[in-house]
Amino acid sequence: MGVYSREEIEGIYRRNFKLVYQICLVLMKCVPDAEDAAQTVFRRVMERNGIFRDPEHEKAWLIVTARNECRDQLKHWWRRERADPSALDGLIWEDSREGDVWEQVAALPEKHRLVLFLHYYQGYSTDEIAQMLEENPSTVRSRLVQARKKLKIRLEAEGYGTT
Secondary structure, eight states: OOSOOHHHHHHHHHHHHHHHHHHHHHHHOSHHHHHHHHHHHHHHHHHOOSOOSSHHHHHHHHHHHHHHHHHHHHHSGGGTTOOOGGGGGGSOOSSHHHHHHHHHHHTSOHHHHHHHIIIIITOOOHHHHHHHHTOOHHHHHHHHHHHHHHHHHHHHHTTOOOO
16 A cells, blocks of 8 residues: 555545546547546555655646556557547537537547647646656647647538638
């Protein structure tokens, strides 16, 4: 068992479950698998031997751990042929139109989906995303530009028009 009390772990869970689950769903594209991955992330919090410096460190650690857990699960041999993008409909968006846009985001490659989600849906800057994902900031900015271009093409094909 790690260094956190039951109450502290419950607080970490309450503060961050939605974020961790949404990241897992973005990457796994399957509700049961996203739930399993999110559960594993919080199990790792319980096993963790160090404490978080501050809320931002906590959140960054959870984002990276969620990404790594999903990647590990997706690499597993039994996962290679499974992926159902319709599972992403389970994400709850504030604006119903965002759900339609999200369908197009979900069709993008993982590296583009993740940076779009963290930047536009979670409000992180490209420098913060780069630090969390241990990437070069210019790489993150480049992925964001590529993702926006691909998303624009997909949205125009669906009749959304340009603004």
